[in-house]
Amino acid sequence: MTSALLAIALMLAITLCYVSVCAVSPFGDCRRCRGMGHQLTTDRKGRPKRGKDCRRCHATGKRIRTGRRLYNCWARIYRAGTDTPEGSR
Numbered sequence: 308m309t310s311a312l313l314a315i316a317l318m319l320a321i322t323l324c325y326v327s328v329c330a331v332s333p334f335g336d337c338r339r340c341r342g343m344g345h346q347l348t349t350d351r352k353g354r355p356k357r358g359k360d361c362r363r364c365h366a367t368g369k370r371i372r373t374g375r376r377l378y379n380c381w382a383r384i385y386r387a388g389t390d391t392p393e394g395s396r
Contacts, residue, residue, distance in 0.1 A: 329374035337364035344368035 336342030344366040346358035360366035371379075 325374055329372050329378065333372055333375040334369040335372050337361060337368055337370045339363045340368060342368040 337344075340346060340361035340363070343361075344364065345360050347355050348358035350356050361368070364370055
């Protein structure tokens with residue numbers, strides 16, 4: 308029973324840490340371009356140069372974290388369901 312409680316406590320701690328990371332920094336680096344906003348290519352001499360803009364992050368280099376995306380979706384649904392009509396205030 309002790310190992311089960313330890314596993315639950317560990318999962319709870321990991322979840323709370325991820326929630327705090329999503330609250331403090333909702334954007335992370337794009338995985339495709341590694342936060343640069345574009346791919347690096349090389350010219351014919353082998354020197355690195357800027358490539359095309361990243362299509363995944365639209366050249367911003369940032370992406371919304373999964374936890375923040377879920378929170379935004381939940382908040383949008385909650386706001387849509389709890390809005391009061393204009394005339395009933």
